[in-house]
Amino acid sequence: MTIASKPAATQVLNLVSAVNQALDQALAKDSRVMLLGEDVGRNGGVFRATEGLWAKYGERRVVDTPLAEIGIMGSAIGLAVSGMRPVAEIQFDGFLPSVFDQVVCHLGRIRSRSRGRLSVPLVLRAPHGGLIHAPEHHSESPEAYFCHTPGIKVVIPSTPYDAKGLLLAAIEDPDPVVFFEPKLLYRSAKGEVPTGYYTLEIGKARVVKEGRDLTLLTWGAMTVTCERAAERLEREDGASIEIIDLRTLTPLDIDAVLGSVEKTGRCVIAHEAPNTGSWAAELSALIGERALLKLLAPVARVGGWDIRMPLFRLEPYYIPDADRIVLAARKTLNF
Amino acid sequence: MTIASKPAATQVLNLVSAVNQALDQALAKDSRVMLLGEDVGRNGGVFRATEGLWAKYGERRVVDTPLAEIGIMGSAIGLAVSGMRPVAEIQFDGFLPSVFDQVVCHLGRIRSRSRGRLSVPLVLRAPHGGLIHAPEHHSESPEAYFCHTPGIKVVIPSTPYDAKGLLLAAIEDPDPVVFFEPKLLYRSAKGEVPTGYYTLEIGKARVVKEGRDLTLLTWGAMTVTCERAAERLEREDGASIEIIDLRTLTPLDIDAVLGSVEKTGRCVIAHEAPNTGSWAAELSALIGERALLKLLAPVARVGGWDIRMPLFRLEPYYIPDADRIVLAARKTLNF
Amino acid sequence: MPLKTVASCDVKRLEILSADGRLDKKLMPKVSNALLLTMYRLMFQIRKFDERAVLLQRSGRLGTYPMITGQEATQCVPPLCLQPSDWVVPTYRGGGVYFARGMSMRYALLYWAGDDRGTRFPEGNNDMIFSIPVGTHLTQVAGLAWGQAFKGQGGVALTYCGDGTSSKGDLHEALTFAGQFKLPAIYIIENNGWAISVPRSRQAASPTLAQKAWGYGVAGIQVDGNDALAVYAATASAVARARKGGGPTLIECETYRMGHHTTADDATRYRNEKDVETWRRKDPLARMRTFLTARALWDAAKEAALAEQTRTWIDVEVKAYEEHPAPNPLNMFADNYATAPRALIEQRAELEELLKFKGGARILTELPAAEGRFP
Amino acid sequence: MPLKTVASCDVKRLEILSADGRLDKKLMPKVSNALLLTMYRLMFQIRKFDERAVLLQRSGRLGTYPMITGQEATQCVPPLCLQPSDWVVPTYRGGGVYFARGMSMRYALLYWAGDDRGTRFPEGNNDMIFSIPVGTHLTQVAGLAWGQAFKGQGGVALTYCGDGTSSKGDLHEALTFAGQFKLPAIYIIENNGWAISVPRSRQAASPTLAQKAWGYGVAGIQVDGNDALAVYAATASAVARARKGGGPTLIECETYRMGHHTTADDATRYRNEKDVETWRRKDPLARMRTFLTARALWDAAKEAALAEQTRTWIDVEVKAYEEHPAPNPLNMFADNYATAPRALIEQRAELEELLKFKGGARILTELPAAEGRFP
Numbered sequence A, B: 001m002t003i004a005s006k007p008a009a010t011q012v013l014n015l016v017s018a019v020n021q022a023l024d025q026a027l028a029k030d031s032r033v034m035l036l037g038e039d040v041g042r043n044g045g046v047f048r049a050t051e052g053l054w055a056k057y058g059e060r061r062v063v064d065t066p067l068a069e070i071g072i073m074g075s076a077i078g079l080a081v082s083g084m085r086p087v088a089e090i091q092f093d094g095f096l097p098s099v100f101d102q103v104v105c106h107l108g109r110i111r112s113r114s115r116g117r118l119s120v121p122l123v124l125r126a127p128h129g130g131l132i133h134a135p136e137h138h139s140e141s142p143e144a145y146f147c148h149t150p151g152i153k154v155v156i157p158s159t160p161y162d163a164k165g166l167l168l169a170a171i172e173d174p175d176p177v178v179f180f181e182p183k184l185l186y187r188s189a190k191g192e193v194p195t196g197y198y199t200l201e202i203g204k205a206r207v208v209k210e211g212r213d214l215t216l217l218t219w220g221a222m223t224v225t226c227e228r229a230a231e232r233l234e235r236e237d238g239a240s241i242e243i244i245d246l247r248t249l250t251p252l253d254i255d256a257v258l259g260s261v262e263k264t265g266r267c268v269i270a271h272e273a274p275n276t277g278s279w280a281a282e283l284s285a286l287i288g289e290r291a292l293l294k295l296l297a298p299v300a301r302v303g304g305w306d307i308r309m310p311l312f313r314l315e316p317y318y319i320p321d322a323d324r325i326v327l328a329a330r331k332t333l334n335f
Numbered sequence C, D: 001m002p003l004k005t006v007a008s009c010d011v012k013r014l015e016i017l018s019a020d021g022r023l024d025k026k027l028m029p030k031v032s033n034a035l036l037l038t039m040y041r042l043m044f045q046i047r048k049f050d051e052r053a054v055l056l057q058r059s060g061r062l063g064t065y066p067m068i069t070g071q072e073a074t075q076c077v078p079p080l081c082l083q084p085s086d087w088v089v090p091t092y093r094g095g096g097v098y099f100a101r102g103m104s105m106r107y108a109l110l111y112w113a114g115d116d117r118g119t120r121f122p123e124g125n126n127d128m129i130f131s132i133p134v135g136t137h138l139t140q141v142a143g144l145a146w147g148q149a150f151k152g153q154g155g156v157a158l159t160y161c162g163d164g165t166s167s168k169g170d171l172h173e174a175l176t177f178a179g180q181f182k183l184p185a186i187y188i189i190e191n192n193g194w195a196i197s198v199p200r201s202r203q204a205a206s207p208t209l210a211q212k213a214w215g216y217g218v219a220g221i222q223v224d225g226n227d228a229l230a231v232y233a234a235t236a237s238a239v240a241r242a243r244k245g246g247g248p249t250l251i252e253c254e255t256y257r258m259g260h261h262t263t264a265d266d267a268t269r270y271r272n273e274k275d276v277e278t279w280r281r282k283d284p285l286a287r288m289r290t291f292l293t294a295r296a297l298w299d300a301a302k303e304a305a306l307a308e309q310t311r312t313w314i315d316v317e318v319k320a321y322e323e324h325p326a327p328n329p330l331n332m333f334a335d336n337y338a339t340a341p342r343a344l345i346e347q348r349a350e351l352e353e354l355l356k357f358k359g360g361a362r363i364l365t366e367l368p369a370a371e372g373r374f375p
Ligand SMILES: Cc1ncc(C[n+]2csc(CCOP(=O)(O)OP(=O)(O)O)c2C)c(N)n1
Pocket: A038, A067, A069, A091, A095, A098, C091, C093, C132, C133, C134, C135, C161, C162, C163, C164, C165, C166, C190, C192, C194, C195, C196, C257, C261
């Protein structure tokens, strides 16, 4: 793990508090930083990610916007081009499609289109993933749409420590960063977090645990599911499992991916999105292209089904659980 | 090739005329069919795909809409739900992102969300791909975004015969079909087309030519580029090349793909989109999952670079040409 | 011709029954006593239902639920101007709309319990489920209305959106289409003062939302949304005009969200209890009761009987809701396409395999039969 | 309080210099003679440039090109109300806007020849390239204006969109933000009567587009867009108000697209030559010339001199444009990120390999040096 400067003092935070602290410290450090989105101000965000910041930094810098996502995204782009460092929030993953037009046509293109004269140093924050018993469109994992779009970076932490360090790095980044926050982990993921300001390098995967027999490649809340699956595989199957949490989806840490898969020869990719055309497809393709001769079994993908996600009562059967990962891993181990 | 009914009489048409004839015959056959879009009426479409239809069927059924893509897409969905068979045109591929919200949140979900009570039998037509010397956003290949979205079908013909038969099938289809028309081929692709009404089965690939040593897997205008590359590989390298034109991207004709690759053991996938996260990634992943032991070399992908496409003077260096395919095929043949 | 006026607009506001139950007789629409009583009954019942739903959620027997209280007139009355074959698309807060359309409320509960089987409307009704991404249905409703125009039988489409949602570009494109093609569409903006924590004043900086209509050549009016008679009069005349080919109407119903945004929200974080008090005095039910009582259509005994009948009805609905067995997970694969493609057949088999892995081979026979069409 | 008016609006139209060159003295803005002459010169030169660009395209020396003719006043005048540090974003038809901002027109030609090196504006200017997906810049301009507000130095952002584009939801969300946050933004709707083949009447069914402003609490006005003085007066007052924190303005400039949509279009397929004739009599240059001549600021000799000077200028620009060598294909990899990620380094190397495959090892040294920052 790369740490620009890791201060000594730490405290135990959950993921949403780590996000909150990152935003707080960014606002304190850089007067160009501002937050905008629906309910991010007085209400502190529907997940409380921006709690307290409106009172602390005022409504000029922590802005409750009208309910208009193109307005949020487009004006954030304009603000960034004009020299600010906006952090825009889209309230739920499922409402991101309304900003695709700005994302696909502009977000990652303005630097190149202007031949380097203009840039768009903004962060687009959005919760990610399912299993919080919320209505349709509140459990989506739309990362593949963003990863296919040139000119942007896509980050998704799964620990409080990574969340804070990567969010501060994203805000410092001279290019647009889409920052997904696994909402299942907002309160359940807890960990030691340095109290001071620090950044983690974007583009570096994290080895969650080392292993010899099979690589579980994953990101977001599925990291925790993979840990559960790995435990069981080690206990019941005596297999040694390596888990890689990508943390950054683009630019991809290809060295970490290939390093692990070349070592284990077996790989299962676990994620929440509809599997067809997902980011797992790209990973599988890359591994096939670059490590074919090291593969002892086909790279397996465990993802959501290629259907509309059912309402939340059946969500646990849509989003892969540890059982599904165990099943896929066993097939891969026994290939 | 599956033909519901192939009448004897044929004529030589180019691809845009085949599209025009399909629309004409659909309007004549089924009073629920209507066309809507920008400039599709009096002007006959900017590519002349709807030429003559406004005069023939009147402005109630061939509708020039306001310049508002969400309006076009959303009202087409409403029309389809209410029993019509709308064929909506988005004038260029590059303007499709503005309808992603409707596509991702609704188009493929309404049938399932309503538990089969409502359906959305519409066709979304859009030109596809590059190399026509047009401005930015006029040369895009956004199929990956659609293929990752459940509940819809994605079709892209590369011959006039396929264009007419598949478009008529799309209009008859009880589910939403995104119908891409390779704009480079609108006038350059010519071929025999039955004069009468016929449909081709959606979901079936076409073997453009058979071969033993390597499979070129492709779709859209790149099919023609692959033909050129294959010719050269056969001439200069003495290799026997098979070309598969997918024609339908989802649902995928997996049998055709695996059948060919299992035979040749070598595969190059050629397409125009930014390569990372493209539909080629899914194809490569599927081949790796299901035919690993038959592979004699890694599956190679030849696609656009992961950058904003440059303005048209440099487009030929962005979109793969026969040279790039030849290079990749040689590496694959010599692996 | 120097600086001249080229277009002018007055936006009107309609109020018929004042907060204290006084009637503006000149504006009173033609409504039978029976219909007046229906309005009151629907509003009464949906309020009680709303209260029970919140209790269910608070005791862990229901998922997150969006409260209706305060908005009963805006929700229950417009459907009374419609035929079953007219299209209706409310918002997620529109339980009162569905109820007035005849929905069996056990299904509303089932829906908010995260069960797809809750998406179920009366046979023969053209009801559509709301869109969770707010506003995305607005252009679809233009299409539904357009479909009605094609049928040529005088059908209309009526829909709602919130004050917050009125800021979405979707409304702009929907009204552009509706105005341009003179579609038989009625757009009701259910202005309840809030979009979660964001007040109405944080949306468009215009004094009314109704005035937006002018920009599209669409008829627009503001209505006291807590006044059932005004809501009725405005909707009925909009529907009548639409049926005759007179085109669309935008109706801003000014009402108030008396509760939290949903059970997951805490409105005390962002709003003043005093404002809520002000609006409590404008209650749509109270004024209707006063009015009906003055007309001798209502009395305490009738109120008590209705309360009793409502309790029983709610008990029945809650029981029916809770008696639904857990859905078969395989249901999710039904009805994604008219005919499921090969990939879904494979994936459904994979889910079967998973179910067996979890619950043993017998699990598939123990689950309720899978519902829906597959493949 | 029954049916009462709760909001009212009059939309004004501003005309100062009539089609036959007569002036409404009361409305004449304060403009120096020098500035009047600048307006005329800019309009004259851009028209000649436009004519040459079409000729270049017709002879295969330029790509598809969107014609400006008829819209010179709407395009060339508003920039004269601005500072270089104010943001300006025209449409793809906005060559006259860029020209009035000081753009070297060889780059405009280069751009329409499909060369990214044509995206080049004067150093120090806050000009942004138009958005090809029409309307998608409108919310961005709200952000640019917001950025100006943060800087607090009285800067503004000015942008254009077409009459067709006014139907896009983007305008709705942009004006909602601009009105809500009182942003120093000026939105000009360049209503030239057509969106390719679709007439203005096929967009919003409202008599004016200016009246949309009212729905957002934004100031709105319609202007004779062929009247340079009216365009100037309206823009100057909007800019002055914005600089003082008075918020945004929507200006509808009614003008006419005299040519085809672009060189790829054939307007005779869908419109009547008579309508074009009507508008020819409202030409923005002719009336300005009449006016200047009446004021003794202009005469035939000056006109001839300007024509000569313009010819020379265009020749120089065309020559400079055509002397650009073919760009190095490797340019496309520059400036996609501040620092190119590994994947782009690999891909650029692949493109180098391809170039060598095509042209031999020497090709890379024969190409002009790659431009831009990489990695
Ligand atoms: C496009 C979109 N953005 C954000 C949300 C999250 N959200 C749900 S309800 C709501 C407020 C809606 O306010 P309003 O339109 O006034 O309706 P109300 O809740 O008051 O009935 C928001 C922001 C959403 N559902 N859809």
